[in-house]
Amino acid sequence: MAAYLFTDPGDTLVLSDLYWENYDLVFGYGYGAVVETFNLFRNGGFDTGAFAAKLAGISQEKIILLLNFPNNPSGYTPLTREVEIIVSEIEKLARQGKKIVAIIDDAYFGLVYEEGVYPESIFVKLAGLHENVLAVKLDGPTKEDYVWGFRVGFITYGIKGATPALYEALESKTAGAIRGNISNISHLSQSLLLNVYLSASYEATKQKKFTILKERCEALKQSFNKPEYQPFFEPLPFNSGYFMCVQVKDGLDAEAIRQHLLAKYSTGVIVFGNVVRLAFSATPMDKIPQLVENLYQACKDLKK
Numbered sequence: 001m002a003a004y005l006f007t008d009p010g011d012t013l014v015l016s017d018l019y020w021e022n023y024d025l026v027f028g029y030g031y032g033a034v035v036e037t038f039n040l041f042r043n044g045g046f047d048t049g050a051f052a053a054k055l056a057g058i059s060q061e062k063i064i065l066l067l068n069f070p071n072n073p074s075g076y077t078p079l080t081r082e083v084e085i086i087v088s089e090i091e092k093l094a095r096q097g098k099k100i101v102a103i104i105d106d107a108y109f110g111l112v113y114e115e116g117v118y119p120e121s122i123f124v125k126l127a128g129l130h131e132n133v134l135a136v137k138l139d140g141p142t143k144e145d146y147v148w149g150f151r152v153g154f155i156t157y158g159i160k161g162a163t164p165a166l167y168e169a170l171e172s173k174t175a176g177a178i179r180g181n182i183s184n185i186s187h188l189s190q191s192l193l194l195n196v197y198l199s200a201s202y203e204a205t206k207q208k209k210f211t212i213l214k215e216r217c218e219a220l221k222q223s224f225n226k227p228e229y230q231p232f233f234e235p236l237p238f239n240s241g242y243f244m245c246v247q248v249k250d251g252l253d254a255e256a257i258r259q260h261l262l263a264k265y266s267t268g269v270i271v272f273g274n275v276v277r278l279a280f281s282a283t284p285m286d287k288i289p290q291l292v293e294n295l296y297q298a299c300k301d302l303k304k
């Protein structure tokens with residue numbers, strides 16, 4: 001719906017180079033956006049320089065910026081100090097007259113596991129930043145509340161100085177977009193979720209699931225500590241969400257590793273270029289060291 005509402009053919013969509021591949025289908029193939037990516041990581045953190053350079057290099061007046069933290073596939077959320085820089089770069093462009101639609105994909109909202117990582121949605125910083133910045137926050141209970149297949153979503157808008165009439169117009173356009181595209185969302189799913197959100201046990205249940213994911217994330221971090229793994233792969237920064245990425249070293253082919261892992265070690269992973277995505281959301285705690293060990297064994301087999 002956000003792509004339908006805000007993308008015209010030829011618009012530039014700015015993304016980090018690790019991104020949920022459905023954006024290509026929705027924004028690119030669906031609505032004609034031209035996808036431009038910036039390098040996500042540098043020196044173990046968010047590459048603020050690449051982010052700023054990419055934005056500065058766009059000549060069009062309108063820029064659609066898609067921010068997805070915790071990020072799929074990397075499992076990275078910027079640190080609070082990195083968020084400050086990201087926000088100030090966006091503000092700089094807005095002051096220069098650029099019109100920025102900041103689409104904030106909060107599919108994994110709240111799943112932040114480490115100190116120093118920005119714990120809120122970056123929407124908080126962008127919603128009142130500047131008249132030229134429209135912040136569009138997208139939430140889905142799929143990952144936040146573990147309800148695959150419910151097909152419910154939420155859109156929240158924020159723009160500095162907006163009047164009630166402007167928000168009413170946005171709301172009407174959004175309702176029209178839904179009506180004109182998919183007619184309606186499942187009422188059954190909405191009703192079930194509303195009951196859950198109003199239930200007294202909701203927060204406690206959610207906390208329990210959060211703790212499971214946090215502990216798996218920590219265990220996975222520990223599992224990479226073996227020196228014998230280093231010639232073959234290294235983890236990219238991760239601190240949140242459902243997944244993390246492993247960069248395989250030169251001389252190894254991630255797609256060949258993926259196929260070998262599946263055939264010999266009954267281990268399923270997803271691959272983007274030379275990066276392997278591991279889903280700790282789908283790996284029980286007692287299998288996490290084995291997951292990394294299987295990756296190592298597969299790399300060793302293929303290096304022979």
Ligand SMILES: Cc1ncc(COP(=O)(O)O)c(C=O)c1O
Nearest residue numbers: 020068072105107140141142143
């Ligand atoms: C970054 C990101 N955004 C959005 C979605 C879509 O979520 P849903 O299944 O609720 O459509 C996903 C699902 O994988 C995702 O990873």
